[in-house]
Amino acid sequence: MMTENSTILSVNDLRISFRTVNGVVQAVRGVSFDLKRGETVAIVGESGSGKSVTMKALMGILPPNAVIEEGSILYNDMDLTKADEKVMHEIRGKRIGLIFQDPLSALNPIMRVGKQITEVLRKRGLSSAEAKERAIELIRAVGIPDPERSYSAYPFQFSGGMRQRVVIAIALAGDPEILICDEPTTALDVTVQAKILDLINQIKEERGLSVIFITHDLGVVANMADRVNVMYAGRIVEAGTAEEIFFEPVHPYTWALLESMPDLQTSGRLQAIPGAPPNMIAPPPGDAFAPRSSYALKIDYEQEPPMFALSDTHIAATWLLHPKAPKLEMPASLKERIARMRKEAEKYV
Amino acid sequence: MFKYILGRIGAMLLTLFLVMTLSFWIIRLMPMSIFENPEVSPEIQKKLEDRMHLHEPMAVQYFYFIEGIAVRGDFGTSVKIRPGLDVFEILSTRIPATVVLNAFSLILSIPLGILFGSWAALKRNKWADNIISFWIVICISVPSFVFASLLQYFLTFVWPLFPTLYNAQASNFGAQLYSMILPIIALSLNPIASIARYLRGELIETLSSDFMLLARTKGLTQGEATMKHAFRNSLVPIANTIIPMITGIMGGSLVIEKMFAVNGMGGLLIDSILAGDHFLTVALLIFYSAISLFTILVVDISYGIIDPRIRVGGRA
Numbered sequence: 001m002m003t004e005n006s007t008i009l010s011v012n013d014l015r016i017s018f019r020t021v022n023g024v025v026q027a028v029r030g031v032s033f034d035l036k037r038g039e040t041v042a043i044v045g046e047s048g049s050g051k052s053v054t055m056k057a058l059m060g061i062l063p064p065n066a067v068i069e070e071g072s073i074l075y076n077d078m079d080l081t082k083a084d085e086k087v088m089h090e091i092r093g094k095r096i097g098l099i100f101q102d103p104l105s106a107l108n109p110i111m112r113v114g115k116q117i118t119e120v121l122r123k124r125g126l127s128s129a130e131a132k133e134r135a136i137e138l139i140r141a142v143g144i145p146d147p148e149r150s151y152s153a154y155p156f157q158f159s160g161g162m163r164q165r166v167v168i169a170i171a172l173a174g175d176p177e178i179l180i181c182d183e184p185t186t187a188l189d190v191t192v193q194a195k196i197l198d199l200i201n202q203i204k205e206e207r208g209l210s211v212i213f214i215t216h217d218l219g220v221v222a223n224m225a226d227r228v229n230v231m232y233a234g235r236i237v238e239a240g241t242a243e244e245i246f247f248e249p250v251h252p253y254t255w256a257l258l259e260s261m262p263d264l265q266t267s268g269r270l271q272a273i274p275g276a277p278p279n280m281i282a283p284p285p286g287d288a289f290a291p292r293s294s295y296a297l298k299i300d301y302e303q304e305p306p307m308f309a310l311s312d313t314h315i316a317a318t319w320l321l322h323p324k325a326p327k328l329e330m331p332a333s334l335k336e337r338i339a340r341m342r343k344e345a346e347k348y349v
Numbered sequence: 350m351f352k353y354i355l356g357r358i359g360a361m362l363l364t365l366f367l368v369m370t371l372s373f374w375i376i377r378l379m380p381m382s383i384f385e386n387p388e389v390s391p392e393i394q395k396k397l398e399d400r401m402h403l404h405e406p407m408a409v410q411y412f413y414f415i416e417g418i419a420v421r422g423d424f425g426t427s428v429k430i431r432p433g434l435d436v437f438e439i440l441s442t443r444i445p446a447t448v449v450l451n452a453f454s455l456i457l458s459i460p461l462g463i464l465f466g467s468w469a470a471l472k473r474n475k476w477a478d479n480i481i482s483f484w485i486v487i488c489i490s491v492p493s494f495v496f497a498s499l500l501q502y503f504l505t506f507v508w509p510l511f512p513t514l515y516n517a518q519a520s521n522f523g524a525q526l527y528s529m530i531l532p533i534i535a536l537s538l539n540p541i542a543s544i545a546r547y548l549r550g551e552l553i554e555t556l557s558s559d560f561m562l563l564a565r566t567k568g569l570t571q572g573e574a575t576m577k578h579a580f581r582n583s584l585v586p587i588a589n590t591i592i593p594m595i596t597g598i599m600g601g602s603l604v605i606e607k608m609f610a611v612n613g614m615g616g617l618l619i620d621s622i623l624a625g626d627h628f629l630t631v632a633l634l635i636f637y638s639a640i641s642l643f644t645i646l647v648v649d650i651s652y653g654i655i656d657p658r659i660r661v662g663g664r665a
Contacts, residue, residue, distance in 0.1 A: 092567070093567040102559060106560055110657055154658070
């Protein structure tokens with residue numbers, strides 16, 4: 001942990017909707033979180049929970065039919081939701097870098113890898129010789145073998161993991177202070193995933209980056225994040241430090257996510273979360289997860305749960321935390337699993 | 350890259366040989382005698398037949414035919430259209446007009462097609478796109494000879510701005526070209542529209558691709574990203590449409606040349622088929638195939654230049 005604990009990016013009550021032919025899709029419905037200097041914040045959720053839309057809003061690359069209804073994104077006392085294209089252009093790449101989900105489609109297939117990196121460097125005013133030198137340095141830094149040769153190779157000549165390293169090198173070329181990783185390992189083989197995660201951790205340490213890590217896979221988050229935000233249906237339903245989310249989860253959705261994670265000890269089938277995420281044109285009233293939850297109370301269908309604070313860092317939006325709610329424990333199988341995770345974790349401390 | 354081109358040329362020569370063989374057999378097996386002229390005395394006919402090996406079996410004639418082309422560049426002698434003249438000579442007097450007409454049409458079509466296509470894609474669903482897309486549909490669905498008649502009626506009769514027919518005897522090349530403007534326009538409308546249509550579709554798709562998003566997130570402006578990343582990627586599939594476009598221009602040219610009295614190859618091909626001037630027909634067919642194959646070769650090579658995946662030949 002770094003001693004400097006200032007907030008570098010702050011998202012406050014962000015609401016984003018899409019105008020579509022079928023109606024207004026409320027993709028993000030009041031998301032707030034802070035990113036502190038030097039830490040990694042994870043945003044976890046299923047497809048369609050609004051995590052990628054939040055990311056696009058941070059970068060100012062929302063599609064034209066998206067509207068930021070409310071809220072602010074404060075970066076250095078500047079509200080990015082109100083920044084014009086000119087300002088965002090200064091921020092993209094230079095202040096905030098982005099790593100994409102699919103390295104295959106994120107790279108221009110017919111441009112040499114080196115050129116795709118130097119393009120950014122040239123924009124920052126380096127001469128072409130300097131840019132080339134710097135690009136080769138970056139290629140080496142992200143662990144691609146034979147940097148000089150890789151510099152003049154094309155994306156299709158690389159494997160998926162190597163391509164993702166190229167994407168990371170491009171993101172680093174602008175020398176940003178915030179790195180947003182949008183499911184950076186989803187499209188990769190499991191063996192490669194770990195290497196990419198290590199690389200992200202390593203460059204984060206070396207360069208003192210602050211990282212926003214977006215994923216649907218809690219397992220990936222475990223080794224990465226300082227703090228975790230669990231998102232469901234456009235809202236953050238539980239947020240806390242990694243320990244709090246993994247060892248003391250309180251929201252039924254977080255429970256379900258943890259239970260659906262593969263684990264060496266699980267016997268039998270994995271527990272899938274029943275049902276599908278709600279239609280965000282007409283999101284259900286109350287707790288959006290209630291229809292899929294086996295712990296739903298009557299009030300969950302009627303009224304939206306407020307945020308209950310469990311500690312300074314741990315908050316959750318579920319009626320189960322209300323003083324009048326029945327005292328409910330997490331399922332026994334999950335309890336065992338958490339106990340095992342604790343043991344695992346202690347081994348490495 | 351060198352190996353790639355060499356491979357392409359090899360394949361092209363093989364195809365050309367097959368085309369030669371096929372056109373020889375198909376045309377020569379047609380039920381029409383090469384000599385039907387009663388004015389030619391039997392002795393002379395006999396002599397000519399001997400000279401052209403016409404008394405030999407077809408298989409033997411075929412080898413004489415191939416040998417003539419491969420060794421001496423001799424395509425035979427015309428017997429009906431211009432009796433006694435070397436086929437190759439007839440061709441060489443007719444080629445320039447057709448080549449000029451087709452080449453100008455091509456030179457006009459590609460940049461204009463690219464211009465309109467990218468304009469429509471960048472202004473997608475705005476009025477500029479709607480107007481361009483409307484004209485694309487018109488120009489693709491209406492055949493070129495209809496446009497030719499309309500152009501002739503309006504621009505030479507109602508408002509006499511251009512000469513009605515091609516003037517091969519014009520004093521200088523400029524005047525000659527001036528009389529060729531209408532046929533060039535008539536031939537170009539369809540190819541312009543088809544390039545524009547393809548490019549519009551491709552560019553719209555490329556503009557919404559992930560690497561365009563990455564280009565923007567790494568700090569390029571929308572304009573820079575479009576020029577540097579989207580444009581070249583959309584040209585890859587466009588290169589493919591150039592092939593049918595060129596054969597389309599040549600096919601359209603057959604009719605357009607007749608309408609504007611351009612003394613090119615188009616009229617010659619139709620006349621020679623109708624007259625049964627087999628040597629000339631075969632030579633013309635070979636010429637048309639050679640042009641098509643050549644354009645395919647050019648497109649294949651430019652493909653390799655645009656798209657490294659083809660040039661380097663790695664796994665895709």
